[in-house]
Structures are given as structure tokens and as C-alpha cells.
Amino acid sequence: MRETAITYRPIGVIRSEHDAAEETPIQPAAEVFPEFASGLRDLEGFSHVYLIYHFPQAGAPKLLVKPFLQDMERGVFATRAPSRANAVGLTIVELVRRDGVDILDGTPLLDIKPYTAKFDRFETARNGWDELDEETARRRGRRGYTSP
Amino acid sequence: MRETAITYRPIGVIRSEHDAAEETPIQPAAEVFPEFASGLRDLEGFSHVYLIYHFPQAGAPKLLVKPFLQDMERGVFATRAPSRANAVGLTIVELVRRDGVDILDGTPLLDIKPYTAKFDRFETARNGWDELDEETARRRGRRGYTSP
Numbered sequence: 001m002r003e004t005a006i007t008y009r010p011i012g013v014i015r016s017e018h019d020a021a022e023e024t025p026i027q028p029a030a031e032v033f034p035e036f037a038s039g040l041r042d043l044e045g046f047s048h049v050y051l052i053y054h055f056p057q058a059g060a061p062k063l064l065v066k067p068f069l070q071d072m073e074r075g076v077f078a079t080r081a082p083s084r085a086n087a088v089g090l091t092i093v094e095l096v097r098r099d100g101v102d103i104l105d106g107t108p109l110l111d112i113k114p115y116t117a118k119f120d121r122f123e124t125a126r127n128g129w130d131e132l133d134e135e136t137a138r139r140r141g142r143r144g145y146t147s148p
Numbered sequence: 149m150r151e152t153a154i155t156y157r158p159i160g161v162i163r164s165e166h167d168a169a170e171e172t173p174i175q176p177a178a179e180v181f182p183e184f185a186s187g188l189r190d191l192e193g194f195s196h197v198y199l200i201y202h203f204p205q206a207g208a209p210k211l212l213v214k215p216f217l218q219d220m221e222r223g224v225f226a227t228r229a230p231s232r233a234n235a236v237g238l239t240i241v242e243l244v245r246r247d248g249v250d251i252l253d254g255t256p257l258l259d260i261k262p263y264t265a266k267f268d269r270f271e272t273a274r275n276g277w278d279e280l281d282e283e284t285a286r287r288r289g290r291r292g293y294t295s296p
Contacts, residue, residue, distance in 0.1 A: 002181055004256060006156045006202045008234040032225075033150055036233055039211040041223030047273035049225075052200075052236055054154045063187040075189030077180075077197075077260040080267075085184055086156040088200055088259045090238070092270060108152060111236045112225040116275045120268075122240060125195035127264045 161254030
């Protein structure tokens with residue numbers, strides 16, 4: 001099991017545009033390659049979807065990371081930092097629209113899944129520490145996905 | 149980009165036990181291999197975590213699937229069916245406890261991430277169709293993760 005290699009291939013790419021002047025992120029665009037486009041049928045039935053992607057510049061995996069604005073090391077699996085054993089990224093975006101976009105480069109997109117109130121919306125009793133970790137800091141005040 | 153292969157290796161395994169008599173699922177156990185154990189530090193700060201895994205018997209990828217109890221085909225990315233281009237599974241579990249378990253075989257675990265109210269709990273406007281799809285049906289009435 002430990003030596004099992006699991007290989008994925010991107011189904012598309014994600015790009016987050018930023019307004020250069022304001023550094024204001026704009027709703028990200030996820031492009032699915034044409035050969036996978038029919039798999040998107042009915043996705044508009046959901047207001048929110050998960051995007052599962054691969055952090056393109058994750059760096060070497062670390063088991064302990066020092067989250068942004070924090071002075072102590074945390075276990076990487078208790079953070080959303082990119083430098084994880086498998087650099088899988090996960091984000092929830094509001095599905096604003098489906099249309100054609102043209103992206104040549106970007107973050108490799110591995111999967112899309114529907115997000116539903118019934119199965120994905122939980123009442124949490126504990127939400128970790130108050131300080132933001134690296135990923136949440138990047139996403140602070142931002143709507144939807146922003147590029148890792 | 150399309151030809152980019154992304155290779156992951158399991159960080160552990162997931163096993164769902166079922167009561168044979170009642171077919172009642174029990175809270176799943178996720179075992180992280182010892183070499184990754186220090187990455188779990190601080191995870192108990194969260195009441196809920198994501199488990200990201202690989203569907204072990206996903207079958208051939210399909211772009212259209214007929215969800216359980218439905219008579220029509222849906223785009224696979226609008227379902228949680230296993231037969232996706234990249235057979236990534238995602239579930240949210242309540243973190244009941246951390247302790248030692250001994251699992252020799254099971255579903256390959258790729259990643260663990262904290263689930264937080266701030267970043268993962270969304271008010272949804274649309275939740276797809278009412279009928280349950282294949283994955284939700286398996287999880288119906290069950291607490292936390294059940295084996296794919």
C-alpha cells in the first residue's frame with residue numbers, strides 16, 4: 001500500500017486573475033479540457049462546487065509548518081499549507097456561470113464535485129486556532145478560489 | 149498541461165467497519181503511516197476534517213453516470229460517483245478521537261485537511277436534484293465517512 005503510486009492527469013486548469021492595480025482577486029476561471037466537457041452537464045444545479053487541484057509550486061513536503069502570522073509549528077495536516085505529502089488543494093467556489101474561457105496555463109485541475117448543504121455543511125464545534133494559516137491568509141476577504 | 153502526470157502516494161489507509169448483522173456503519177478509522185504521524189499534530193483543534201482518498205474500485209472513467217435512484221444521466225462532475233476521470237474521493241468526518249489503530253488494508257488515503265466554519269461552511273442556494281446519487285445513497289443516514 002505504501003508504495004502504491006496513484007497517477008492523475010489534469011482535467012483542466014484554474015486561473016485566478018488579479019487586478020494588478022488593486023491586488024483585488026476576481027472570481028477564478030476553471031477551464032475543463034474539451035474532452036471532459038460533457039462531464040459538466042447539470043453542474044449548474046449546484047450553487048457551490050469543490051475544485052480539487054494540484055499546488056503547482058508546493059515545494060518540498062514538510063510535516064510541520066509554521067502558518068502565516070503564527071510563531072509555532074503545526075502539523076501540516078492541521079493546516080491548508082501547500083507543502084504537504086501529496087500537494088492536493090481543495091477549495092469551494094460559488095458557481096457564477098458556465099461559459100467558454102480560454103486558458104493556456106494555470107493550476108492543474110484534478111476534479112470538480114458538487115457541494116451540498118446536506119453533506120458538506122457541518123456545524124463545527126472547534127475551528128482550530130484564531131490566527132490564519134498560510135492558505136486562509138491568502139484567501140482572506142476574497143470570494144471563492146484564489147490561486148495557490 | 150494535458151499530458152502532465154501527477155503522482156501521489158498514500159499517506160495511510162481508511163477503513164469503514166460495518167456491523168455484519170445490522171449493516172450499520174461504524175465511525176471510520178483512518179490510519180496514517182508512522183512516517184507521516186507528526187503531520188497530525190494539532191489536528192484535534194478541529195471538530196471536523198476532510199479525508200481525501202482514492203476510490204480503490206472506481207472502474208473505468210465515465211463522463212455521464214446514472215445516479216442511484218435516478219432515471220437520467222448526469223455529468224459525472226455534478227455527482228459524487230467514483231467513476232470519474234481522476235478517482236479522487238472526498239468526505240468530511242467528525243474527529244472523534246486520535247489513537248493508534250492497526251489497519252493492513254483499506255482505501256488509500258491521500259490527504260487530510262481541517263474543515264472550518266469560516267472557509268468550508270457555505271449557504272447554498274441550489275443543492276442539485278432531490279434524489280440521492282450513488283455516493284450520497286451509500287452515506288445516507290450514516291455518520292461521517294463510509295467506505296467507497
